[in-house]
Structure formats: structure tokens, C-alpha cells
Amino acid sequence: MVRQEAQREQSASMEDYLEAIAMLGEGKKVVKVKQISEMLRVKMPSVTSALKKLSEQELVEHERYGHIKLTPQGDRVARDVICRHEALTRFFAQALGIDRETAEEDACKIEHVISPPSMERLVKFVEFLEACPLGGANFPSRYEYYLEHGELPQRCSKRGVGKGK
Amino acid sequence: MVRQEAQREQSASMEDYLEAIAMLGEGKKVVKVKQISEMLRVKMPSVTSALKKLSEQELVEHERYGHIKLTPQGDRVARDVICRHEALTRFFAQALGIDRETAEEDACKIEHVISPPSMERLVKFVEFLEACPLGGANFPSRYEYYLEHGELPQRCSKRGVGKGK
DNA sequence: CAAAATTGTTAGACACGTCTAACAATTATA
DNA sequence: TATAATTGTTAGACGTGTCTAACAATTTTG
Numbered sequence: 357m358v359r360q361e362a363q364r365e366q367s368a369s370m371e372d373y374l375e376a377i378a379m380l381g382e383g384k385k386v387v388k389v390k391q392i393s394e395m396l397r398v399k400m401p402s403v404t405s406a407l408k409k410l411s412e413q414e415l416v417e418h419e420r421y422g423h424i425k426l427t428p429q430g431d432r433v434a435r436d437v438i439c440r441h442e443a444l445t446r447f448f449a450q451a452l453g454i455d456r457e458t459a460e461e462d463a464c465k466i467e468h469v470i471s472p473p474s475m476e477r478l479v480k481f482v483e484f485l486e487a488c489p490l491g492g493a494n495f496p497s498r499y500e501y502y503l504e505h506g507e508l509p510q511r512c513s514k515r516g517v518g519k520g521k
Numbered sequence: 522m523v524r525q526e527a528q529r530e531q532s533a534s535m536e537d538y539l540e541a542i543a544m545l546g547e548g549k550k551v552v553k554v555k556q557i558s559e560m561l562r563v564k565m566p567s568v569t570s571a572l573k574k575l576s577e578q579e580l581v582e583h584e585r586y587g588h589i590k591l592t593p594q595g596d597r598v599a600r601d602v603i604c605r606h607e608a609l610t611r612f613f614a615q616a617l618g619i620d621r622e623t624a625e626e627d628a629c630k631i632e633h634v635i636s637p638p639s640m641e642r643l644v645k646f647v648e649f650l651e652a653c654p655l656g657g658a659n660f661p662s663r664y665e666y667y668l669e670h671g672e673l674p675q676r677c678s679k680r681g682v683g684k685g686k
Numbered sequence: 687c688a689a690a691a692t693t694g695t696t697a698g699a700c701a702c703g704t705c706t707a708a709c710a711a712t713t714a715t716a
Numbered sequence: 717t718a719t720a721a722t723t724g725t726t727a728g729a730c731g732t733g734t735c736t737a738a739c740a741a742t743t744t745t746g
Contacts (some may be wrong), residue, residue, distance in 0.1 A: 405725095462635055474623060477617040481617055555694080565693075
């Protein structure tokens, strides 16, 4: 019995389709080609052709004029992308203070290219900022001060902590 | 006098070519097709065709079998990409603690897709971490602790700062 | 300096993902 | 329910960027 070779990675486009289908299908809602096309801002024929491709890879179930549904495999991939998307959005919006819309846009692009180790660290980093009192509470405020004035709140240092550069 | 319409953005590929040419040309060294092809891991004909395209846009000077050089415009674009690249590398390597190689790889991808506002904030963020005693010195160590134990150094609050594993 | 090795170019195929135009199925509605 | 409106599909063009194969120029070296 020959084990199936590991799925080759999906392209950014295909990941977008999977992601869109997963989001539109939340709560087992019926997913339509039109919706996908609007969400991804592509024309319907592009969706049809993507669905064909994804069906061949068994990531999506789709029959002519019929239902659209992720297979368990497809769902796994989609969840993964969504997870990266959310973590990145949190990073840009919460940690960096970027406006939500831009944060989402950047997340949409970066989610397709970031490496697993960086993604993992980024997630931990966001968790850290959220969990750490100095990180979560003081950190952002000092950061904001820095953003505004280009320097730290004076006497921020209690003595050149660590080694000066 | 009609102002030239803003240059449409370059594709990730074209940005890579400009970046490679700039790096290989540092210190006015002569740039060769072969080098570019090796640096970007593409075959030489791909380079030739990219050079043709970039020449038409006046971002590169190139004559058949001859010299390869960025125009001032091309240099501007290249510097820009390199700047993003470096900031991203610093972020991943120094702030997140990712190994240099992975950090570079991620920077290479992300530099082409990140938005200007996010880029700007990210740069400031890295500067902040480097400048702020609590950020630069203690922050990383507490972060490391968190990475290892999944929770903050107990009583991280105000006295617990500065310790470390 | 002439042959050999290397580097660079041209031509053309191909994969990918998009689009428009034309047509088909489905759904809404008068 | 017949017709109109909407949604979905097919066919095929196109742009981008890659590649291989064949050939041309340049450079090295015996």
C-alpha cells in the first residue's frame, strides 16, 4: 500500500478560494459561486475554474449548478489559512495599531507566504503581548508615545538596562 | 507640463530583479546575467526577458551582451524594496528570534506584499524594541521565557523584570 | 590567436489565473 | 406556468513569468 504523497502546497489563489468557501459556509450555509466571486473580487468564470481544479484535488465537492462544499481535507487547509489570517490581523491591528482594514488586507497577502516557524512565533508573540502586563498594558502606551514623539518617554530607562549599544 | 502619471507598481518578480541588480552592483561592481540568475534561482533566459521588460520601463539600462545598470528611477525602487527587506529581516530575526535564514526567506516574500502603513509601523516597532530599555533588553528575555514555558515569569509585574532564564 | 568553454540571447512552449462573450440552467415573478 | 431575471458554465483569449533548445557572442586558455 503506497501512501499518498504529501499534498503539494496550494497557490495563494487556491488558498483564497478555500478560505472564502469556508467562511461563506460557516454554520453550514449554502455557498454560491456568486458569493465567492464577490468576496474575492473575481468574475464568476474564475470561480468555476478554480472549483474544477480544487475538485480534482479533492479539496472541494462541487457538481454542475449544484452545491459547493469543502471536503474534510479542504476544510483542514482552509482552517489553516484562516488561522494564519486571524493571527496576522491581530498582530497588525492590536500589536502594531494598524487600522482594521489595512490589517486585514496585509493579513490576506501575508497569510499565503509566511513560513510556519515565523507564523508560530508571531502567534506566540501576540499571545505574549496580550498576556504580559508590561507588554499588554504598558508596552502599547509607551509604544504609542514613541510613535508620536519618535523617542521614548524620557527617563524610561531606569539605568541603561542591559548593555548599551 | 503634464506630470508623469505615478508608475504602476512592480510585480514581485520585477522587484526581485531590481533588488538583485542593486545588491550585485553595490560598489559599482559589474553585474552579470549569470549572477542575477543564480541569485534568484531562475534560468538565464528569464533574466534576459526581465531585463528587456525593465529596460522598456526605464528602470534598467541594458544593452545586448553589455552592461546592466539601474537607472536612477530603478535604483529608487530597488532601494525601497531593500529597505523593506531589511526591516522585515530585523523584525523576524531580532524581535521574533527566528533563525536568520528563515527570517530572510520570509522577508523576501513579505517585502512584496506588505502595505506602506504596516511597513512603516513595523519599522517603528523594531526601532522601538531596539531603543527601549524595557523593550530591547528585558522584553526579549521575558519573551523567551514565555516561548519556553508558555506563561510569563510569575510576578512578571514590576520586580520580576530583568531576570531571565 | 584559434579552439574550447562560458555566458547571453532568441524563439517558442507552457502553467497559472484572470477575463469576456456566448450560452445554459435555475429561480423569481407577473 | 411562461417569461424574465439571475446565476452558472464553457470556450477561448490574454498577460505574466517560467522553462528548454538552439544559436550567437564573449572570454578563456593551450
